[in-house]
Amino acid sequence: MRRHRLPDLVGEIADTTLSLDLDEQKQLYASLGISEYWVVDMKGRRIFAFSLTPLGHYEAIAQSQVLTGLPIALLEQTLERLNTETNTAAANWLIQQLQNPPEHA
Numbered sequence: 070m071r072r073h074r075l076p077d078l079v080g081e082i083a084d085t086t087l088s089l090d091l092d093e094q095k096q097l098y099a100s101l102g103i104s105e106y107w108v109v110d111m112k113g114r115r116i117f118a119f120s121l122t123p124l125g126h127y128e129a130i131a132q133s134q135v136l137t138g139l140p141i142a143l144l145e146q147t148l149e150r151l152n153t154e155t156n157t158a159a160a161n162w163l164i165q166q167l168q169n170p171p172e173h174a
Contacts, residue, residue, distance in 0.1 A: 078135045080107040091117060099127055105135040114148040116141050143167075 079098050081090040090108045098106045099121060106127055108117040118141045119127035120134050133139040143166055150159040 075101055075103060077103070078105045078107070078133075079103050080109060082109050082111060084111045087112075095119065095127055099125055105130075105133060107141075109148070111148075114145065114152070116144050116148070139167075 081094055083090045087108065087110055095106060095108075102121065102125075104121050106119045106121075110117065118130050118133065120130045122128055131141055133141065143163070146166075147159050147163045150162055154162070
């Protein structure tokens with residue numbers, strides 16, 4: 070793996086593997102030096118996002134540093150929409166949010 074550039078962001082989709090993804094997989098990606106690691110919990114409709122610290126450990130983040138400023142909560146809102154909307158509708162909503170972010174006072 071050291072011959073090729075490592076990704077800055079890795080994500081795991083957890084359906085039945087949540088504990089594995091939050092433990093062993095997280096340790097593996099930290100040891101490889103992956104800057105950011107996300108676990109998408111499909112059952113709980115939530116996202117666990119972590120950023121690698123200078124000490125080589127992951128800490129939870131509320132905004133992506135790799136995808137500059139992307140709020141993890143926005144992704145969770147998109148997942149929640151899947152309860153009542155199609156994948157396409159939820160994806161279109163996310164695109165609209167990214168193109169027209171709310172104004173901050």
